Amino acid sequence: MATRTETEIVLFDLACTKNVCFSPVVWRIRLMLNYKRIPFETKSIEFPDIQPTLKSLDVHPIETSPGIDHRYTVPVIFHKPSNRYIIESALIAEFLESTYPDLPVPLTSEIGVEIEAKARRVVGVVFRSAVMPREINILSPRAREYFRRTREASLGHPLEDLLVNEEESWNAASDNMRAVGELMQTNKADGPFVLGAKPSYTDFFIAGSLQSARVIDEGVFQRITKYPGYKEIYEACLPYMEKKD
Secondary structure, rough: OOOOOOOOOEEEEEEOOOOOOOHHHHHHHHHHHOOOOEEEEEEOHHHHHHHHHHOOOOOEEEEEOOOOOEEOOEEEEEEHHOOOEEEEEHHHHHHHHOOOOOOOOOOOHHHHHHHHHHHHHHHHHHHHOOOOHHHHHHHHHHHHHHHHHHHHHHHHOOOOHHHHHHHHHHHHHHHHHHHHHHHHHEEEEOOOOOOOOOHHHHHHHHHHHHHOOOOOEEEEHHHOOOOOHHHHHHHHHHHHOOOOO
């Protein structure tokens, strides 16, 4: 495989005060780009600037259900050779896999689908109570105001109220989190990844979520990775996290 040196991809990411990637969905794409050794540059956008910025670039929003507003979100990539913008992590992953087939990344598998579905149901609840209210701490004042206003409108209560039930969420999810971690280790005899020796998109889904938690709050990260399976996949993906900005 020839080493690429010219930057063909622009990755639109979320800005934060730590000046590193903290979005779990953006991390999935960043991991994939790093693993495939595709040179890219990053353009960071503040939360309130996502929609106006993407609109100004004529990026089509994500299609949602009828009656629901279309959404502008990151990640978005701009592929210079084709002069094309692509929005939404799953579509970007499909594009990258078809356009850059060297160092292939399996996008789906039977066990991967099961892990992702169960992780969303189990770990997603914990992330909602433990990560979301702390995310505001790494945002600029302007982004913080936007984040609080929009999230609290959706929740129907202050962000800090989520922390009231945080311990309850951890305790309720403990057995299921352990079970998901054990599922991650199904093929551990063949290697550290979900499918064994080489990473899949499910590994990037897991590692991206854990890295997001780590950037936002180290304590949350340590608490999740005490369960077998999570830390092993995270550490196996560390070589593909070196480019964080």
